[in-house]
Amino acid sequence: GSGITDAVLSAMFDPFFSTKEVKKGSGLGLPMVHGTMHGYKGHILVESRTDEGAAFRLLFPVKREN
Numbered sequence: 001g002s003g004i005t006d007a008v009l010s011a012m013f014d015p016f017f018s019t020k021e022v023k024k025g026s027g028l029g030l031p032m033v034h035g036t037m038h039g040y041k042g043h044i045l046v047e048s049r050t051d052e053g054a055a056f057r058l059l060f061p062v063k064r065e066n
Contacts, residue, residue: 003050003052004054005050013034014027037058037059041061042061043058045057
């Protein structure tokens with residue numbers, strides 16, 4: 001891809017934010033993933049460079065048994 005602009009990076013996890021045309025998306029996908037990950041004590045890391053693309057890393061907690 002072409003990467004994610006700083007303006008989009010700062011809002012992409014906000015509910016109802018979308019870069020799609022009207023009626024082409026609800027803007028709830030990333031906020032739902034974000035909420036689910038944080039609900040399970042996980043994290044989402046996003047790295048993006050203009051004209052080089054973006055990478056998402058989902059960090060899941062590990063349950064350790066005694």
